[in-house]
Amino acid sequence: MSESITPNGGAKYSNNKNKALASKKGNDSYYKNVLLIGSPNVGKSLTFNKLTGMTAMVSNYPGTTVDIDEGNFTYENKTVHITDPPGLYDLNTITEEERVAKLLVLDKRFDLMVHVVDAKNIEKSIDLTLQLIDAGKEVILVLNMMDELEKMGATVDAPSLSHELGIPVVLTAAAQNRGLDDLKHTIVNYDSIENQILSESKTLLDVDYGRSIEIAISEIQRNIKGNYPVSKRYLAVSLLEGDEDSEDLLMESEDWDNLSQVIGAQKAKFDQPVKYLTKLRLADYAKHIKSSFTTIDSVNIQDTDSLGEKLSRIMIHPFYGLIILACVLFFGLYLIVGVLGAGILVDFLENTIFGQYINPAVTSVVVQYIPWVPIQNLFVGEYGIVTLGLTYGFGIILPIVSLFFIVFSILEDSGYLPRLALLVDNGFKRIGLSGRSVIPFVLAVGCGSMATMVTRTLETKRERNIATMLMALTIPCSAQLGVIMALLSARPRSIWIWLAVIVFNFVVIGYLAKRFVPGAQPSFFMELPPLRWPKLSHIAKKTWTRLVMYIKELIPIFILISVIIWALDLVGIFQWIIACVTPIVNAIGLPGSTSSSFVLGFFRRDFGAAGLMTIQNQLTGVQLLVASVTLTLFLPCVAQLMIMIKERGVKLAGLIAVMSIVLAFSMGFIVNFILTSLNVVL
Numbered sequence: 001m002s003e004s005i006t007p008n009g010g011a012k013y014s015n016n017k018n019k020a021l022a023s024k025k026g027n028d029s030y031y032k033n034v035l036l037i038g039s040p041n042v043g044k045s046l047t048f049n050k051l052t053g054m055t056a057m058v059s060n061y062p063g064t065t066v067d068i069d070e071g072n073f074t075y076e077n078k079t080v081h082i083t084d085p086p087g088l089y090d091l092n093t094i095t096e097e098e099r100v101a102k103l104l105v106l107d108k109r110f111d112l113m114v115h116v117v118d119a120k121n122i123e124k125s126i127d128l129t130l131q132l133i134d135a136g137k138e139v140i141l142v143l144n145m146m147d148e149l150e151k152m153g154a155t156v157d158a159p160s161l162s163h164e165l166g167i168p169v170v171l172t173a174a175a176q177n178r179g180l181d182d183l184k185h186t187i188v189n190y191d192s193i194e195n196q197i198l199s200e201s202k203t204l205l206d207v208d209y210g211r212s213i214e215i216a217i218s219e220i221q222r223n224i225k226g227n228y229p230v231s232k233r234y235l236a237v238s239l240l241e242g243d244e245d246s247e248d249l250l251m252e253s254e255d256w257d258n259l260s261q262v263i264g265a266q267k268a269k270f271d272q273p274v275k276y277l278t279k280l281r282l283a284d285y286a287k288h289i290k291s292s293f294t295t296i297d298s299v300n301i302q303d304t305d306s307l308g309e310k311l312s313r314i315m316i317h318p319f320y321g322l323i324i325l326a327c328v329l330f331f332g333l334y335l336i337v338g339v340l341g342a343g344i345l346v347d348f349l350e351n352t353i354f355g356q357y358i359n360p361a362v363t364s365v366v367v368q369y370i371p372w373v374p375i376q377n378l379f380v381g382e383y384g385i386v387t388l389g390l391t392y393g394f395g396i397i398l399p400i401v402s403l404f405f406i407v408f409s410i411l412e413d414s415g416y417l418p419r420l421a422l423l424v425d426n427g428f429k430r431i432g433l434s435g436r437s438v439i440p441f442v443l444a445v446g447c448g449s450m451a452t453m454v455t456r457t458l459e460t461k462r463e464r465n466i467a468t469m470l471m472a473l474t475i476p477c478s479a480q481l482g483v484i485m486a487l488l489s490a491r492p493r494s495i496w497i498w499l500a501v502i503v504f505n506f507v508v509i510g511y512l513a514k515r516f517v518p519g520a521q522p523s524f525f526m527e528l529p530p531l532r533w534p535k536l537s538h539i540a541k542k543t544w545t546r547l548v549m550y551i552k553e554l555i556p557i558f559i560l561i562s563v564i565i566w567a568l569d570l571v572g573i574f575q576w577i578i579a580c581v582t583p584i585v586n587a588i589g590l591p592g593s594t595s596s597s598f599v600l601g602f603f604r605r606d607f608g609a610a611g612l613m614t615i616q617n618q619l620t621g622v623q624l625l626v627a628s629v630t631l632t633l634f635l636p637c638v639a640q641l642m643i644m645i646k647e648r649g650v651k652l653a654g655l656i657a658v659m660s661i662v663l664a665f666s667m668g669f670i671v672n673f674i675l676t677s678l679n680v681v682l
């Protein structure tokens, strides 16, 4: 994404949602335009949902929100507009999605910043509050998760803290609906006049960066002439810290040659990066806030014997952690998604509901009322909308992804995923990634398109590129995985070989990517949220939201694909494409009847795998395995390809597409060659 801030506070964005946001600039039909801001995983989205009655995604891991959600609430007859962006730790952002939030902070459109903080972690988060105040913003500090703080036995002296900071402080526990009316009341009654005393010339705050930095700040500040949506003091500090967004902002409207000289001269006075020095001062101040206005320090003796703590330690233990992971994979993926979803549910829906009831009924109606065979075929032929599109969509794919989403929601709500990230961090470093990318990867097992979007949470461009590539090349989506498991389940040895080939590709490609993809090696830092019992209401809500999204995206594509294939079939092109693919398919030891699965697989990966399912009785064990390996490594589905182009650009997406075709058929060829040479019977 390429955003830049303009001096008048409007933001230029490249995606449509943000354009819609930008067009609301200056919309004063709302009493207040509020930006919810805060670190990842502090309860911003839950607060947003409770305030607006909407359903933004909420989960127990950092980086849930990668897009911007918007909504309204009305209180005391005043309508307030709220925006829920991705989380950010402070204004010195690292990742691309954090930057989305930061650019919104710097934007003039928002009247009020509601800074949501996990009360237990006030020390880590308060520097953002200080930065926001320093930036001349109206700020409310919300200390959320008070229930958890109270459970620790700690308290917060909100009135004194509010007095110290010169801004309102509200205590909430969003999960228990506590403090939300107080927050609404504070938002609509926020007295902007009172906060003008916090303007750049007359800051009430005690944050003083120390004499030499303060001198440098005022020197730079004196040389900034224009008017900006943030205070000159903030700009001066961030310029001194080398912040590129502030440089971009000022470059257009200031005498940049002069200003950059002044900045350079001031920076040269310090032998350490100013960013480091300012961070130290803010950290001191944060410590003071924690010790003076909360009792966290006195109770913060880690309850190391609690079940949660014990479980948490086991989850990140290098050996026991892997056993837990194996259990999660066995119960979650194999038993629930594979056996229950792809086996029992699909069997019932595809063979009984569609096979015995819906398809025969629709076929007889269509044959009775539509005399023309090609049109009959459009609905109920080999590639018909009902017999192919809807049967695959509702009968095979939907039950599998539904169960995957349930399992994923349980994992994310419990707080297991960040622990998994920590567990695999070392291994992932070897393939150029960090533990952070485990979340997009687990999500990719559900839906690669969604996961490709979530790679935005990764720190460096290099890591995002590697993750996107590995996902597209080697990670099957849940629908595909479910179908493949069902295909191979009668032959457990095949599953192991399939798994070994996929893992081998993952490791080799990752290793090569680490060596050859340019860019910096990522570092890893992720806060571990507490383990929580997953809430049934959250799981239900999240599964439902994801399913609705999936159906909206999926079913139209399935119908469209049926129509396209029907049309191609009608004019003979589909047969021609299949004929072209057949020699390649034969070369990897598969019969011509599998060609259509590969052509279908080009439209959607799972679609291809589902195609294999219908002809499985015609294939030998080795052929089933070769077909499964090739299809897994084959092109990502159309939706994922489109998102890859959007997120990573045409060049990389194209390269990945070509690589996947070559890789898929080469691996298919090799597996077939080895197994047939050794006369293996599966």
Ligand SMILES: Nc1nc2c(ncn2[C@@H]2O[C@H](COP(=O)(O)OP(=O)(O)OP(=O)(O)O)[C@@H](O)[C@H]2O)c(=O)[nH]1
Binding pocket: 039, 040, 041, 042, 043, 044, 045, 046, 047, 057, 058, 059, 060, 061, 062, 063, 064, 065, 066, 086, 087, 088, 144, 145, 146, 147, 148, 172, 173, 174, 175, 176, 413, 532
């Ligand atoms: N105990 C407790 N849990 C809470 C509270 N507020 C939120 N949570 C939980 O904290 C987790 C994170 O909530 P989200 O609303 O997704 O957090 P977020 O700040 O939007 O996170 P990102 O989108 O990742 O930046 C979820 O598991 C919530 O259920 C609270 O007041 N008390």
Ligand SMILES: [Mg+2]
Binding pocket: 044, 045, 046, 057, 058, 064, 065, 085, 086, 087
């Ligand atoms: Mg969120």
